[in-house]
Amino acid sequence: MARRSFCETSEAIHNLANKYREDFKLPSLKLPFNNRQGFYFSIPQKSIQGRLPNKFIQVIKHGNNIHCSSVELASLNVRNKSATKECYIRTEVCLEELMDVIRQDVSVLTLLSEVLCLLDMVVNSFAHMISTKPVDRYIRPQFTCDGPLAIDSGRHPILESIHTDFIPNNIFLSEASNMGIVMGPNMSGKSTYLQQVCLIVIVAQIGCYVPARFANLRVFDRIFTRMGTADCLEYNCSTFMTEMKETAFIVQNISERSLVVMDELGRATSSSDGFAMAWSCCEHLLALKAYTIFATHMENLSELATLYPNVKILHFHVEVKNNRMDFKFQLKDGKCHVPHYGLMLAGVAGLPSSVIETAKRITSTITLKKTKRAEVNCQQNNDLQMIYRVVQRLICLKYSNQNEDSLRESLQNLKECYIGGRV
Known part of the structure; x- marks a missing residue:
């Protein structure tokens, strides 16, 4: 009602001004407004012939203009100001109610x-x-609904601007190979690689070009990360408890369209419990079919590939020269055993040689016991691995842009490789 009254009185005031222009032959009559007077009339002196009509009251000379009002205009001004005040009051009430709601959030x-x-x-x-x-x-990434995560020569968006010689690496995850277990010594590049993949996916999904030679991504609904070793004193949580809470959140909220990145899960507790927890989490994630990248120092986790053909083992290449490691920062397929890399890094850090020698003897004893218990992969597992590699190539062909002749030729080559056991 208040807003309607304001609109009606404002319209009546302008209609009154138009009426006065016609009745008194004052085409140059204007209708200014100020906060003290409200609306009033302003008439140039040169346009007034003789005396000003008696309709006009409160006549004041102002420069070359005459300012005045009328009884009708004064009445409309009172009604207009009252309606305006009521609008302000109601607006203030609405704003206060809105602020009460907003203040909570x-x-x-x-x-x-x-x-x-x-x-x-x-x-x-x-x-x-x-x-x-x-x-x-930088290239424009391609997207598919259910296709693979394929990045060729991907680079870390931030570190490559700092280091001109940054080494690019690839990643390929698909329905047939949805988990990659990344191994390698300390400082070989595992954590940087995990961050790199996450950043490329995020940058791609916000609509930016990505630092890579080629990138084909599925649209992920969530990206879950479990990285870092910090505890939380405020909530009385140790490093391992923090790990478990973050892992529990991932397991409870993950979907098939999620990307999971875990960096050395289980390292904050005993080796047996940490290994058991890491193995169990990997199996659970495999069952959910989410794309997962899992970095670890636990070499026994590579045995997952003997049970689950959709697990791919990767490692960062390191060369050992004169008991020193030369990090290449290149990701390669398969596992690579670098003996006693922790002891070599301990020597570089300045640990006494006597302590390191004792540690080497203990490590040799433990390694000997593990070697005696080691099992060789059976032929059935090799056949299963080959089948999954065939499926992986078929998925790539499904989402490729090749014409029918090229697809037919690729399928024929795949068939010949499978028969010859060269997949």
């Missing part, structure tokens, strides 16, 4: 504004970086 809104600011900064930074880099350094 002000922390969330503050966080949202910070996230949007950060996102704006990141997108602008990427736009600037892409525009200043050579054309072949």
